[in-house]
Amino acid sequence: MCQRLAIALLMAAGLHVTDVTARPYPGFSGLAATADSAATAGNNPAGSTRLEKRAIEVEAMWFRSESKWESGFEESGDPSTSKSSSDTVVPRIFYVEPINENTAFSFTVLGAGFSDDLGDWPGRYFLREYDALYISALPSLARRLNDKWSVAGSVAITYASYEQERAVANLFDPGYGDGKSRIETDSVEFGFGLSALYEMDAATRLGIAWSSQIDATQEGKNRLSGLGPRTEEVMRNLGVLGADIEVQSQSPQSVLLGLYHEFSNRHAVTIDGAWIDFSEFRLSEFYFNGQGFLASEQKFKDILALAVSYSWPVAERWMLGIGGMVTSQMIDDEERTMSLRLDSIASLGVAAEWQWKPDYCIEASLSYMDFGDSPVSTEPIPGLGTFSGKYVSRATYLLQVSLKYGG
Template identity: 30%
Template sequence: MQSSRHWGLVVSLAGCFTGPVVAGSAGFAGIVASADSAETANGNPAGMSRLAEPTTSLSLMMARGFGEFEVDEGKTTTGGGNPDDDSSPVFLPQAYHVRPLNEDVHVGLSLTVPTGFGSEYGSDWAGRYYTDSYSLVYVALTPAISWRINEQWSIGAAVGINYIASESEVAINTLVPGAADGRMKAELDGVGTNFTLSLLWEMTDKTRFGLSYTSESKTDIDGDLKFRNTGPVIGGLLERGILSDEIEVEQVQPQRIIGGLYHELEAGDFIVADIGWVEFSRFGANSISLDGQDLNVEEGGFNNFWAGALGYGFPEHNGLRYTLDAFYVQAPVDDDKRTLALALDRIWGFGAGVQVDHGKGQLVEFNVHLVDFGKGPVDTGTSAVRGRVVGETDNPYALIISGAYHF
């Protein structure tokens, strides 16, 4: 599902920046200072102090990518051509709940997918010896607490319990002339933790600032390597125990810090903005392949990056409120270090949304975003066994439709 992988890149970088993607008062903007729904339990736990009643938010995002990876056959040395294409949409649900214990102390719970990567190219394309398919998914259960210090200041904290699952499959060059490719599949998982500390400064009734820091999470994920049709060379290494069928790698979800502003104008419209930094150079994504007789675990080579979002909300009229927003994420990797499994590039996008107030604290929200996730050019370099693969993504766009029910 080549097109579907591209929404995953969007979610991944946005997720590293914001945590859950659907969390602002104006689409992707307003993450840490809006504090007007249960989503603040994850975006900025300190913001829970603004919610006077028990509040729940349920959200669902649907994303469909239109990009296709195009192999440069003039520079690529392995036959097979372009990868398969599947334009199936992908769905991402999330849930949040906040409950006041008293006027000053609130607790919350979030069930989210803060980060997820995915690529699926098929088994016969030119880069099959580097990756056929790769997925890395985080599922986080996050309890949180906030304390209102006074009318202006609140602080919050949360602990993320992160389940990580990684699965990858790759073709094996059996090193036997004329023989069919072998296969190697890796299935790994593990559980890690991190923490969030945050604050909210309500400078006036109409202006507030938020700040949220989330620590990195280190997790040892382990599992099995499953081989098929290995050929005499790789099969012999397995039989003698030189090549193991078990593996353990360290997976790092990087630390991040996000600051934000919410300001309401006299007419009732509002402006929100966020800026964040992610220590993505610590990110420990791994794709696993065989380079001849050597097990190759691709990791590192990433850069720290900045991201920002800006949103505007129109005054509420007849129970309707409209929003516009835009965001930008720096490329987290240089062109010469980009891999086929994680062909990450810079991202920018813009969107519009509507919120419908049904009364009694019930709100329904819809947002639509058009995203450009970059061409992500890749050059694997030369390998005597795996060959060289060069290419980039054509039509690097994605459509993201999200909705939330607040009650």
Template identity: 30%
Template structure:
């Protein structure tokens, strides 16, 4: 008995080290995939998130539904990594103010369209009915980087909004059918925003406003897993809202003397900027059913409360009358639906397929600060069992966001210190995800 406990303790310590190392690597790369992404380098990429809260086949359930840990034997660790390429590129129309130039900004997402992600997930068996879990991952936010002289520079040049989550979790099997789980989401938020300022004085070029801060936010993840029969299970999950209260001084550079004087007299030159961002609460219902020895069907329906997001746009609308440095942006709640399947091709190989749809968070025109809206997802992946204790998998997903129109208007013209009119679209927006993961079991 003592030998068994020592072996389990050693295995757990090794797995915890793997989680922290994997999470640290992913966090250092600025991982995320969208605002709230289902893609964190796991099998859910190939399933387009179908069955997200009911699959419970590996340690990534610590994130998707902590109650699912009761289905896992022993101590399990999953490391996942992914790379995405986003085709998010603005195209200006003739309605754009000529004084803004002709630079369309380049690929907005990540570094010239490229962006990494991933995570580490651990499930530890205290007993057959009691499980503990821990994960380090990031599924909230994204970095945007436009060319400094692009036509929308007075609205945004570069912005980073990322949330990196530490997820200690627990699960308990109440009876043969019902399992309950809970986890704390300790999210480390990173926020940076650069925007150009239109100097009314000739010959100075653009000024710049920068705001950056780091903040911790706290949330609660609750999960329920109910096994209707040995081959069918239902998962219900709820994630609370997380408040990231970013606050920092307005950092101006290269301002004309007249504008600097006006801002100083109005108390905004060195004022603190508050950017209260709320990571939305969300709820999801998922189902998994094993049709026969070869096929399983998965599905999900979810809701996210983006109307409480609270993102603001920085900048000065009219440098001759700089009344505010922030502007509120309004968003809509969104709905999510996904359907997928798993096919046992052979004893070592399992294939995943999935399709999903998310409704849009923005009505009509989108902000260049958040060039995202409704989207379709199409996923495919495969897993190979290498031994009783290890398997690996690869997955790919194509996300199609269609055409996103933008129409920004200000009363003051560019020549007199205004932001100007930015009219155009992001044509045929799409994202390609490629993921790989490896799972270990320690008995």
């Protein structure tokens, strides 16, 4: 999440006014302590007290993913290779409205999700495709306590949906092709957050933001089709047909820390560190008519992330920035499953910002992201054997384009 918008800073309680230049921060750098544009509404709402007047930022994030997956049943000795590519566009809106010199309201809409479409691959009985979506609206109220400290409280209103499709083997009907199971669920959940900004001086500030855990319980139906008569009868006896589905998932709490410092030559550096309580994350646990059917037994690891950026002016109305991010591995190789093939992440990007008009800025950034090879090996499947696979190549390109107003 990047911040870049030209604004004027009015220090509270009749203190001095200092001009601040917004900067381009590529990818996921420049988060907790920059507080120089409307994007602070999503990264650290306490920073919205620094804005002298209304600020708005509208951004489009375009993710382009290219990957090659090699997998197969170990006993067959004949792995298959599948290539996939996908494009995802995520719009984001940030809004800050100062109420008075010491108080500001902010609002942002953010989205996150995991999805994959694997087609008729060998592991289709585990998963053919899935789509987990989380969209959060984050209204916040910030208050400046003195010339150093600002604090904010936020409410997270999150819409969560989960869709999954997998093949169903007609084991009791030889000669029949695969059937299909499709689960669709959704819900609306609530969480909260706290944030603070400490301004050491006009050039240096520290930020911290905490977000609570969100437990989502989604209700829906399991739609089965293409079943043979004997297989359908077995599933009816098991109570699977027509069952009410409940999918429980969990978004973990997180803490974001950041430092911003501007040098005398107007160059600036940011350092951000994040801790995500990912050991408590649960993608999905399935309950059919109240009975557990497929519990999530993956043991995730807490995520530690580090992001840095460096920005500098190159002309009267132009700023450039470079930045990168690395994270720890999110799950051990032996714990990984087909449902969520996560690994460590590394990214590197470049950004440019142009002050189009006194109140308008345009910024674009391009980042390369590597998500690791994510090797997977499953328990043996009766009659088929052990299934394993990994990414031979896996890369994502992130293009961000934003228009900023304010200041």
